[in-house]
Amino acid sequence: MKITNSNTADIPEIFRLYRLATAFQKTKKCVQWPEFSTELVSKEIAESRQWKLMIGQIVACVWAVTFEDPEIWEEKDVDKAMYIHRIATNPEYRGQHLVEHIVTWSKGYAQENKLDYIRMDTVGENLGLISHYKKCGFEYLGLTKLKSTVSLPAHYENACVSLFQIKL
Template sequence: MQVLNSQSNDIDTIFEFYDMAIAHQKKVFNKHWQGFSLDLVTQEVSENRQYKILVDGVVACVFAVTFADKLIWGDRDQDSIYIHRIVTHPNFRGYAFVKEIIKWAKEFASENNIKYIRMDTWADNEKLLEYYTACGFEYVGVVTLNESEGLPKHYEGISLSLFEIVV
């Protein structure tokens, strides 16, 4: 298993994963992502903030990171790596990629003097709340977004549960 930066030739694969995730979200939850812009993903790739996990050379999971999330984390937005849009290919469910991402993020954080690994999800998604805490994240509260300009469309007018790991 390898965690690698995504490259520009991975962009179609990333969007295929997002489409699979949206279809899955529609089946299992009352909210779903509203899609993402090509500009956003292209920028993330060019800034080395889009990642893929390979299993035997096959892309099994994708995720993105950022180092600033002021609209979501407010005054707590500091010294953090924020993990977003984790998508596992259906053929690789059960591989516990969130735990692998945490291992990777802890190493990355240690090497870059980052104090926190953080995530968010819809506040009413009980299944993910339980899963993220079982993976080692601490639940640190709920935030309701007053402003979402610059964030993907699914962030408009929602409440989010926040999670962090202190490195």
């Protein structure tokens, strides 16, 4: 396994994994991702914030990070933190504990960059994901209603989100 930044050649695969993740979300009857823009992913790639976990020559998983997330984390956004978004796993690799690998990588990345927290959110109260993320080392902080979602993707509109963090 190898974790590295995504590049522009990965864009078709990133969007394929997003489509597969959205199809999987439909089967679970939970909030589904909207179609994300190519501009968003291209910007993340240009800023070295879009990542991939490779198993051999296969992209097993992708995700993005940011270092501020005020609409979701509100007053806690002042903390030195990295925020993980849009983990999408290749269906061939589901069940292989890839989030645990992302957490291990995130801890090292956060420590190298002198960050105090690793944070994530998921829309709604998805009990399966809550349990999964807790097993991966995240503290579940509860469900919160977002106040302003103007600059967030469509699935956050009028949403409550489950918040998670790891304090380093």
